[in-house]
Amino acid sequence: MAHANPAHSAAAAHEDAHDHDHAHGHVIVPWYILLGVLLVLLFLTGLTVAQSQFEIYAAEVWGWQIPTWVNIVLAMFIATIKGSLVALYFMQLRYDKGVNAMLFLFTIFAVWLFLMFTMIDLNGRSTITQWRGGEIVEGGSGVGVNREGFGGAPIFVTVRENYIAEKGLTQDEYDKKLAAKHEKHGYHDNPNSKDQSRVRTGLPPGLFDDGPWTETAKSEAKDEADH
Amino acid sequence: MATIDSKASGVAKQDPLWKRYAPGHHWRNQDDEFDGAKIGIWLFLATEILLFSGLFCAYAVFRMLYPESIAQGSQYLDWRFGFINTVVLLISSFTMAMAIRDVQLNKQGWATINLVITLVCATGFLAIKFAFEYIPKWSEGKRLGNLFNYPYATTDHEHVWWSIYYMSTGIHATHVIIGMGLIAWLIYRQRKGAYGPTHYTMMEGVGLYWHIVDLVWIFLFPLLYLVH
Numbered sequence: 001m002a003h004a005n006p007a008h009s010a011a012a013a014h015e016d017a018h019d020h021d022h023a024h025g026h027v028i029v030p031w032y033i034l035l036g037v038l039l040v041l042l043f044l045t046g047l048t049v050a051q052s053q054f055e056i057y058a059a060e061v062w063g064w065q066i067p068t069w070v071n072i073v074l075a076m077f078i079a080t081i082k083g084s085l086v087a088l089y090f091m092q093l094r095y096d097k098g099v100n101a102m103l104f105l106f107t108i109f110a111v112w113l114f115l116m117f118t119m120i121d122l123n124g125r126s127t128i129t130q131w132r133g134g135e136i137v138e139g140g141s142g143v144g145v146n147r148e149g150f151g152g153a154p155i156f157v158t159v160r161e162n163y164i165a166e167k168g169l170t171q172d173e174y175d176k177k178l179a180a181k182h183e184k185h186g187y188h189d190n191p192n193s194k195d196q197s198r199v200r201t202g203l204p205p206g207l208f209d210d211g212p213w214t215e216t217a218k219s220e221a222k223d224e225a226d227h
Numbered sequence: 228m229a230t231i232d233s234k235a236s237g238v239a240k241q242d243p244l245w246k247r248y249a250p251g252h253h254w255r256n257q258d259d260e261f262d263g264a265k266i267g268i269w270l271f272l273a274t275e276i277l278l279f280s281g282l283f284c285a286y287a288v289f290r291m292l293y294p295e296s297i298a299q300g301s302q303y304l305d306w307r308f309g310f311i312n313t314v315v316l317l318i319s320s321f322t323m324a325m326a327i328r329d330v331q332l333n334k335q336g337w338a339t340i341n342l343v344i345t346l347v348c349a350t351g352f353l354a355i356k357f358a359f360e361y362i363p364k365w366s367e368g369k370r371l372g373n374l375f376n377y378p379y380a381t382t383d384h385e386h387v388w389w390s391i392y393y394m395s396t397g398i399h400a401t402h403v404i405i406g407m408g409l410i411a412w413l414i415y416r417q418r419k420g421a422y423g424p425t426h427y428t429m430m431e432g433v434g435l436y437w438h439i440v441d442l443v444w445i446f447l448f449p450l451l452y453l454v455h
Contacts, residue, residue: 028328028331028332029324031325034321034325037321038321042317045317045448048449049310051453052306052453052454055455068454068455071453075450075454076450078449079445082445083446086441087438090324090441091434091438096265100265104269104272107273111277114280114284115284115287118284119291155386156377156380156386159375159376159378159380160378162378163378178381182381
């Protein structure tokens, strides 16, 4: 509350000396502080964008492989600073009674608990009991949401096959269209390390290979034939 | 509310609404009511933060499970639209704070201007989102979950990425729409003189809500658009 009075009298000094209908103890944040915070926020936004563009540039032009987690940590760090500025100055936590700040900080702690325990659990799923690993393999097992009429294939396969059948395309025609669609942003060509920053050219290997669904389809067809 | 008597005898016109405001009888004074309202709003904002943390947790989980699909999926998003949206929301947060400041100093004209700019920024945010992001993507077949219909997918869990994208930004956009309704209500009441230096509780509340909406977007933007 000590800083409320200087701000109060400063604001009073700014305005003309008429009957001040001031709510007691309410701080009026000076406009230059609000504007300054906005400019800092805009600068930090630009910084975040510059950082991610730099990562792509470094990977493509110099071949630097910056691990993905660096990107995430940096981006979240800058976002936390921006969030703190908004909370402290725009939401006036800095000038408020402490109870509001405590509520906010406790909520952040609750979010941290939520995310931390979930991620720790997920990370260690298959470490202790191998069979619990199951489908939680890196990159996924290729079994996804099924669409009727295609016997268990992942949805992206179903959609692709339907599209090719509908338009009557050959595989070459489809490949050309695929390359044209992804020309602008490309795709990774080194899926072995998920932490690696990727130079984005070429198709991922094994894109058109058979997957677990073909085994299922084969054994199901075999069962049908046996009966 | 001029009566025949006041017009005839030249009585000074009635005080504006904000001067005539009296707090509920269970409060010692207006400041206590304001503080109580503020704590209540912060408790509500706590629930909002936890709502969005569920979406961030989903992002973290699916990023750990299907890193390829998430990485490839974020390639589909144009960071420039996200950047413009971030700038628009930051400016709207600034004008919202300025509007509250104007009401505290009884600059009602400026308060209206700032509130209107906030509303315009919110509309701009939604316009950019729908016209340049949602509609082009949805029509190409890049949809969530079982509705996925994009024939040129290159990763096996792309529909999961689109679910994350549409749910996070969609729930955020819903909050923006709700905020727009609240700000429109504020403009209506402020034009009637309901808010002034001694009573601006409603403005403070809507302002805090709007800053949370902005805060969530500040975290959503790098996670969805910038991190590959």
